[in-house]
Amino acid sequence: MVTKPLPRIDAVNAPFFAACNEERVLIQRCAAPECRRYVYYPRVCCPVCQSGDLDWVEVSGRGRIKTFTVVHRPHHDGFLSETPYVFAAVEIEEGPLIYGRIDADPARPPAIGDAVVPVFLQHTPEQKLLAFRAEDVR
Amino acid sequence: MDRNPFDGVFIAGAGQTVYEKRSPKKATRLLFEASDAALRSAGLGWHEVDGLALTCFNLPPDNVTTIAEHFGIEARFLFHGVYGGASGIIGMMHAARAIRNGDAEVVLCMAADAYDVASHNETLDRFNGSVQNYMSPHGFGGANGMFALQTRLYMERHGAEREDFGRFCVALRKNAQRNPNALLRSEMTLDDYLNARPIADPLRLYDCVLPCVGGDCVVLVSERVASRLKAPLVAIRSGGELHNYPAGDPYSLTAGWSGFSGRMYERAGLGPEDMDFAQLYDDYPVMCFIQLEGLRIAEPGRAFAFVRDTDITTEGAFPINTGGGQLSAGQAGASGGMIGVYEGVVQLRGEAGERQVDCRRGLVSGYGMIAYGRGLSASAAILERVE
Ligand SMILES: [Zn+2]
Numbered sequence: 001m002v003t004k005p006l007p008r009i010d011a012v013n014a015p016f017f018a019a020c021n022e023e024r025v026l027i028q029r030c031a032a033p034e035c036r037r038y039v040y041y042p043r044v045c046c047p048v049c050q051s052g053d054l055d056w057v058e059v060s061g062r063g064r065i066k067t068f069t070v071v072h073r074p075h076h077d078g079f080l081s082e083t084p085y086v087f088a089a090v091e092i093e094e095g096p097l098i099y100g101r102i103d104a105d106p107a108r109p110p111a112i113g114d115a116v117v118p119v120f121l122q123h124t125p126e127q128k129l130l131a132f133r134a135e136d137v138r
Numbered sequence: 139m140d141r142n143p144f145d146g147v148f149i150a151g152a153g154q155t156v157y158e159k160r161s162p163k164k165a166t167r168l169l170f171e172a173s174d175a176a177l178r179s180a181g182l183g184w185h186e187v188d189g190l191a192l193t194c195f196n197l198p199p200d201n202v203t204t205i206a207e208h209f210g211i212e213a214r215f216l217f218h219g220v221y222g223g224a225s226g227i228i229g230m231m232h233a234a235r236a237i238r239n240g241d242a243e244v245v246l247c248m249a250a251d252a253y254d255v256a257s258h259n260e261t262l263d264r265f266n267g268s269v270q271n272y273m274s275p276h277g278f279g280g281a282n283g284m285f286a287l288q289t290r291l292y293m294e295r296h297g298a299e300r301e302d303f304g305r306f307c308v309a310l311r312k313n314a315q316r317n318p319n320a321l322l323r324s325e326m327t328l329d330d331y332l333n334a335r336p337i338a339d340p341l342r343l344y345d346c347v348l349p350c351v352g353g354d355c356v357v358l359v360s361e362r363v364a365s366r367l368k369a370p371l372v373a374i375r376s377g378g379e380l381h382n383y384p385a386g387d388p389y390s391l392t393a394g395w396s397g398f399s400g401r402m403y404e405r406a407g408l409g410p411e412d413m414d415f416a417q418l419y420d421d422y423p424v425m426c427f428i429q430l431e432g433l434r435i436a437e438p439g440r441a442f443a444f445v446r447d448t449d450i451t452t453e454g455a456f457p458i459n460t461g462g463g464q465l466s467a468g469q470a471g472a473s474g475g476m477i478g479v480y481e482g483v484v485q486l487r488g489e490a491g492e493r494q495v496d497c498r499r500g501l502v503s504g505y506g507m508i509a510y511g512r513g514l515s516a517s518a519a520i521l522e523r524v525e
Contacts, residue, residue, distance in 0.1 A: 005263055007271040041272040041510065047386060066389055067291040070339035075259045075280025084336075087278055089287055089389070089511060097388065097511065100276050109339075112294050129275060 004078035004123060013042040015056045020128045023120045025061035027096065028054040040096035061118030061130065063092035070106045090116055090132055103133040110134055142405050144374035147234040148364040148524065149356050151180025152483040157321045157352035157468040161252060165194050166208065168250035168353035168470070173209075176355040179489075180369050182244060187357075189215030189236060189245035191229030193472040195261050196251055215242035219472065222506020223419050224379065224515035225249065226354075226475030231377050231519065233358050243360040247479075250353025251471025258349035258471070268510040279338040281508055282346050285422040286338035288512070292391055292424050293340065298442035300340060303423040304331040306458075307344050307465055309450045310420065314462025316452060316493035321350055321468035344465070347421050352470030354480040370487040370523065375499065376406035377519030381507075391439075393425075393505065394516025395432025403434070406520050410434040413520070414497035415456070415485060417478030419505040420463040425513075429503050433518060452493045460485055460493050475504045479521075486523040498523055 009017050019026035028039040030046035031053035037046060038059065045052045068088035074080060086102035086109050103119055104110055116132035123129040153175025155168050163171075169192065177184060190213055192202040200208070202218040215236040219225025226249050233245040253261075262280050264270045269278075278284060292298055308328055314320035326344065334343035364371055378401060380394030403409050416435060418426045427441035435456070436444035450458040461467055461481040464474045482502045484490050499522035507514040 004277070005270075005274045007275050008267075013271060041268055067287040067294075069279060069283050069286035069290065069341075070336075071277060071279040071283055071286075072336045072338065073279070073282065074277050075283065076263060076274065076277065079277040082277065084339075085277065087276060087283055087338075099273050099278060099511070112291070123275060131276075 002077040005076055006124065006127065012044055016042050017127065020120060020130055023128065025059050025118055025130060026056050027059055029057045031055050038094035038096050040098055059092065059094050061092060063090040063098070063116055065110050065112055065114045065116060066091045066097060067112055068102060068110060070109055086110065088132065098130065100129070101131040103131055142376055143238065144231070144234040144377065145238070146361045147237045147374060148359055148361070149372040149374070149483050149521070150359045150364060150367055150369050151176040151182065151357040152480045153179060153355045154319055154480050155353045156319050157350050157470060159321060159350055160254065161351040163252060163351060165196050165250050165252050166200070166205065168252060168351065169194065169205065169248050170209065172250060172353035172355035173246045173248050176246065176357045180357045180359070181367050182357060186244045187211050187246055189213055189233060189242035191217040191233045191245060191247040193219030193225035193229060193249040193475060194251055195471045196253070196257065215245060219475070221381070221515035221517070222508065222513065223421065223472070223475035224504040224506045224517040225472060226479055227377065227502060227504040227517040227519050228379050230356065230358065230479060231379070234374055237358055237360050243363050245358045246355055247358060247476070248353065248355035249473040249476035251473055252351045253349035253469070253471045255349050262508065266509050269508065272510065281421065282338040282341055284508060284511065285424060286341045288391070289340055289422065289424040291389055292427065295391060296439040296442065298427070300332060301328065302442035302445060303345060304328045306423045306426060306445050306450070307331055310459050310463045311466045312451045313460050313493060314466030317461040317467060320462040320466055321348060322462070322466045341422070345422055347464045347469035350468035350470050352468060352473050354473050354476035356479055356483055372483050372486045373522050373524050375408065375520040375522045376402045377517070378402040379515065379517040381515045383516070388511030391428060392432055393428060393513065395429055395503070395518055399433050399518065402518065402520065408520060413499060413501050415460060415495055415500035416458050417482045417500065417502045418459055418463070419474065419478065419503050420459055420465045421469065421474065421505070423465070425505055429505070432516070433501055433503065452495050457495045460490065460495055475506060478502045478504070482521050486521055
């Protein structure tokens with residue numbers, strides 16, 4: 001079996017991926033008082049004001065679908081058995097864009113603007129990854 | 139008055155390898171063959187080369203410096219592109235500045251790759267940190283998936299339809315049929331496009347470039363060298379580059395061109411209406427629409443309507459990607475950033491054979507370094523035949 005690509009966990013992003021395993025959405029927030037913007041993906045500085053002080057904060061992970069695709073031909077053979085599936089850019093309530101899978105029937109895909117909530121997919125035995133599903137199902 | 143920083147520098151030759159689906163040739167050999175052809179078209183010898191500007195994705199652990207050694211060049215100027223498909227034009231502009239400053243006199247601006255679908259996907263999987271850690275593990279679908287996201291948003295926001303992208307791709311295929319170096323030259327109808335197999339909805343097979351094997355090169359020379367050459371010369375009237383624009387917004391449906399094209403035209407004393415063709419970076423048709431808008435050929439959000447109303451084949455009012463572009467000639471990795479420059483120079487030299495268009499000047503454009511949701515780098519230049 002082909003193994004799926006894994007994120008490379010390092011000193012900058014370890015808190016995010018550790019929180020995924022606890023099914024929590026932990027992202028960064030700029031500590032500069034005049035900025036306080038939320039930051040995702042994990043970075044060494046705020047990309048808006050370049051402050052090097054970032055706090056880790058838990059957020060709901062709720063958001064809306066900015067745009068999406070139904071992947072039929074994956075870029076990596078590790079995903080072949082799961083096709084077709086929905087992959088999307090989600091704008092979370094706090095502002096940042098997070099990419100992830102949408103747990104949805106690919107024959108009845110979501111629409112741009114749909115509300116989603118976080119779910120966590122067991123990517124490998126060691127790592128869960130953040131994904132999303134429509135807010136009003138189940 | 140804002141001067142053209144490329145005055146007194148000329149493109150004296152252009153070379154291209156045949157584009158092939160598979161080949162035992164290594165990227166290094168493709169770089170050599172494209173360069174050799176460019177030098178011959180200029181009437182120059184290898185011993186006169188004193189600078190290299192190079193882009194190649196599957197070159198590591200080699201780089202432009204070790205290629206200079208491999209080719210046996212004592213180089214006064216070296217540039218290695220790290221801007222993906224925007225690198226070809228950026229490298230050419232760096233080389234032109236170096237020549238103008240007197241740092242070099244004959245610079246080969248080259249790109250090549252020996253790609254297939256598997257090696258293309260492998261490269262992209264680890265293209266940079268944000269792709270590797272925050273997109274690839276989710277099964278983002280590679281470049282196809284990333285531009286499917288852009289395409290869906292463009293359709294939703296501007297009202298473009300699949301047929302609009304289709305018309306664009308069909309016209310490029312017609313152009314490719316007159317280009318002996320192009321990979322995809324069989325007839326393609328709009329129905330073929332619309333009914334091709336799905337890749338990453340709304341993208342289907344013919345929205346996606348075919349990774350292949352090939353290389354392109356143009357040779358830049360100083361005024362002193364140009365004065366003794368018999369080959370037709372092409373000038374760089376203006377150009378620009380802009381990265382991570384607009385910062386922090388992968389879904390503005392614009393890119394760097396919108397930020398620099400005004401100044402680019404102003405420096406040339408020309409406008410979009412003075413352009414006789416455009417050689418766009420066509421990794422996906424949606425990016426061509428965004429380029430046409432950023433380069434002011436079409437109104438913002440209206441490039442799809444421009445393509446509906448304009449014949450963009452070599453027989454049309456405004457020819458685009460006269461050799462078939464990457465969508466029909468193939469995407470030889472980093473050479474995608476140079477294929478349009480090659481084609482533009484060949485057209486301006488009047489050497490395009492069956493696909494020759496009536497032209498004096500035109501646009502060439504580059505785009506690349508796919509990262510968190512978009513390509514980060516945009517470049518473009520205005521090329522003009524020297525009378
Ligand atoms: Zn900040």
